Amino acid sequence: MKRFWVLLVKELRELLTPQTIIPIVLVVIVFMGLGKVISQQAKLQGQPQPVLVIDDDDSAASAGVVELLQHANLTVTLKKQAALPDFAQPLNQKAVIIIPAGFGKALGAGQPARLESYTIQNGFSIARLADSALVSGAVAQVNAALSASRLHQALPHADPAATLAPVKNNEHIVVAGKAANISPAKIVTYLNSQIAFVPVILFIVILFAGQMVATAMANEKENKTLETLLSVPISRTTIVAAKMLAAGIVASITAIAYVYGLHSIQSSFTGSQTVDAATTAAINQLGLNLSLHSYLLLGLALFLGILTALAIALVLGAFADNIKSVQSLIMPLMVLLMIPYLASMVTDIQTLPRVFQIILYLIPFTYTFQALPNLYVHNDSLVLLGSAYELACFIGFILLAAKLFSSDQILTLRLGWLIRKR
């Protein structure tokens, strides 16, 4: 056992170099910084946005519209009968709204009254998405207020809200056989916010673990240390286990860094949105809270996913001549990860054609990516079944790795050999 620790410490020292530690630290710093920037942007978006309103109509109706715009979370700079500003010059406004002459007259005649608007789009990122809908959102509020006012004038005893939306939908959601009286969109949004980053983290961690162990193998070959290591009085199984555990530890450190960093970004998106009491009650009613048992099953699926990736990478790493060849060798593992990763991000596996379902379920990592969604709908048996399959895959690949390590092939296998074989 002591010799195993000696090997493990050496492996960790080889893997935890400044070249690996600095990027991990940078990820945390960059993600946290990004989170702060996004958070500030979100706060700015929530504040009243500056718009220039040019009132060419100068009527009571146009004055009423300007007042309604001010209530639509806009800071209005009003100019009467002014020329359109030169957009080539800096203009500290998000939009320019023109109320043309005749606007009040058309409104009074019950005809559509036109506004002209110019949205000043200074970027095309997600953060700037709200800018594009600034004027249309404000105009929708103006329309709602004017419609309610007209309805009140025409039907003084009617409830404008009931007249504008005569049918009300009392929404319910059913999840895994349990129903709750709440908008499905609210629950889906909540669950999405909980699991959105999980596949990203799983992908990074599993791939990183695989790369680590393949690199450790390539290092031994490139530094010409493998032959010496194979001749010392320590079993090949111990060598394999030390390499795998070291890679697993480094991958876990990376996972923690990524989880922390991505959590900062996620918080910046959702920080201002607190879950209301109705949503919390519905979540409890639907049983959409993860229990300790669920977390243990999730941990098991992740652990087995990492172990399987390590075992596959160890086999692939046996073909490495040097560090450069690791990138090419790790490609099959990357493909095996990419397919269930993308599938879990963009689609529901159950809705795919049977042939794609079979392909996906043959890939052991599918069960890791699907574990959290399955646990939310209490499909624990599928998670357990998936874990058993992952365990079987791990045992298969680790036996193959052990066979390679205890044979001549660990010295004779090369990437070139593999290509020539094809």
Next chain:
Amino acid sequence: MNVLTVDHLAKSYGVAQAVSNVSFTIGEGEIFALVGPNGAGKSTTLRMIATILRPTAGTIAVAGHDVQKEAAKVRELITYLPEESGAYKALSGREYLHFMAGLYTNDSTKRREYVQRAEEIANLGDKITAKVSTYSKGMTRKLLLARAMMTSPKLAILDEPTSGLDVLNSLDIRHIIHDLTKQGTAVLLSSHNMLEIEYLSDRIGLIVGGKIKETGRPQDIKARHDAKNLEEVFLKVASA
């Protein structure tokens, strides 16, 4: 008792026969050199004795232990220095020796003894605390040789121990090898360098095309072939 007994050893890679019917023995404190051109089967033979490659046929015994059946026991008794070998670059010379010593013993006192002995053999001075990545080829080779010798093995297998080194470093390494046999360690080495072989070896085996053509003491072999040096002998044997 022989420290090493190699009997009708053979190794093939598919249809290519790398080593064929090789037999020799080495006694305690003896230096035996395998001499031959590139691709003659020297390194393959050494790797099989070092438990890294599996023989296709024949047997190898180290101090009476079969290399295939008792590989773990054999690894306790031998050390192996491959022709192309390196040390872990992230470690200092001393850390490397500590790491390697830890793979041979769980006893911390013994571990310290091994490291101390290795530091004396390597004789790298203050550089022993520097990262291996800063070492010259000669320094690395001395460190690796010291690692191979620190446990006072029954059998040290040294593949081209002075390969690519300058004259001074080569001389140092030859002295180290010579001194260690005084403690009873048997040495099996391979080399292209006939002068080195003549200086170092008690007995040699001339290997060509995977087969041992001749074994014996250098002076006896020279006399048998009426040759001034081993290079002449080698040319005669190889062309025969």
